[in-house]
Amino acid sequence: MASVITKAVRIHANGGVEQLSYEDVEVGDPGAGQVRIRNTAIGLNFIDVYFRTGLYPAPSLPLTLGFEAAGVVDAVGEGVSHVKVGDRVAYCQGPHGAYAGYKLHPASQVIKLPKFVTDEQAAASMLKGLTVQYLFRQTYRLQGGETILFHAAAGGVGLIACQWAKALKVKLIGTVSSAEKAAIAKAHGAWETINSKTENIAERVSALTKGAKCPVVYDSVGKDTWMASLDSVQQRGLVVSYGNASGPVDGVNIGILAAKGSLFLTRPTLGTHVNTLEKLQAAADDLFAMVKSKKIKLEVASTYPLAEVGRAHTQLESRATTGATVLLP
Incomplete structure (x- = not known):
């Protein structure tokens, strides 16, 4: 060598x-x-x-x-x-x-x-696909039948999430920033979309769920969607903050979790979910099984x-x- x-x-x-x-x-x-x-x-x-x-x-x-x-x-x-x-x-x-x-x-x-x-598919999906795997199967294990809110639904992670949610029979409400992105998210399995530029996210979530809101919200946007996420989750529901696309969420008084309904909040990473070769392989096997079955493209x-x-x-x-x-x- x-x-x-x-x-x-x-x-x-x-x-x-x-x-x-x-x-x-x-x-x-x-x-x-x-x-x-x-x-x-x-x-x-x-x-x-x-x-x-x-x-x-x-x-x-x-x-x-x-x-x-x-x-x-x-x-x-x-x-x-x-x-x-x-x-x-x-x-x-x-x-x-x-x-x-x-x-x-x-x-x-x-x-x-x-x-x-393919190599290009793997480079496009390993981090994104394994992120969805730990979000949906480990951080909060979706059972089917839930209605969830997923921010940035037309992004790389979001489009895999739309497909995986549909395969699990979960209704995914996806936030997007344009009509074009809304169409892409729905084509990949989103149940409904919300244009974050023109619509009030929390109000639309409440309307779509008939006031029930969501048991879990997945937020990779950060600062711009923080309050909307808190207002879109059910009492004792979970907000999963896993990204900062608009900037980090900081200066938070945790008392807001009580005020909004005894909410749970987590800030997970992929590394702590697949911290051994065995866990990494198991998560990848889960992703690749979804691909092989054509439930995820x-x-x-x-x-x-x-x-x-x-x-x-x-x-x-x-x-x-x-x-x-x-x-x-």
Whole structure:
């Protein structure tokens, strides 16, 4: 084995897309418990923007961005047995560095891909699909028959959620920001949609549920939808805040949970739900079973060359995207 020189997108300081630098980096041999992967498709996610801007602090700078990719195992380190050189694999958590042609990664966070999932589909869906898996099957295990509120229903996570909810016989009310996005969400299985730009979310939820509201609300938007989420959940219901697309929710007096009806609030992450290879594999098996049964279709809405990642970030931040975006090294 020998180290490789590859192109990567790094930041040397936090800030706007002008901080994204496309440059050469050296990727060494895998150590014990590691694999080296030749990335073929890279997932674009809002968490990448959070680390670029500094909303989430970088472990150190310069930093190669990205958590999610699919590719081929190029080399394996000592003690790795569940994957081998030549295997098609994917990952969606762990150390930064997916925005590159090659990456060293802990083998315990890598799974083999089934033949019916393409590399681009995997890069578009591993983080997003496993997010829906833990939201719907672990954080709050939907039983069927519920009516739920899911923000950003036409995004990459949202479109998988729409399909999964429909498969579970759950009525998903999805918030969107345009009529076009409403049509896309409904085509993917949303029961109803609410245009957050023109409608009062909580009032529409109350009307759609005949005043009953929802037992659980899934909120990846953050600051802009915080109060609407609290006002859309039933007494003793659960608000699942798992993202900050509009900015973080801060300065909250937890007494508001009592005032709104003894509500429960959680701020979960994927990493704490799939913190072992066994749990990661089980969650992925659940996702892939839904794909194989054709209850969920993994779609790639758009692709960009890795060198044009700034343009992709701009589109994502402006909420101009629908579905999943993939970067090609």
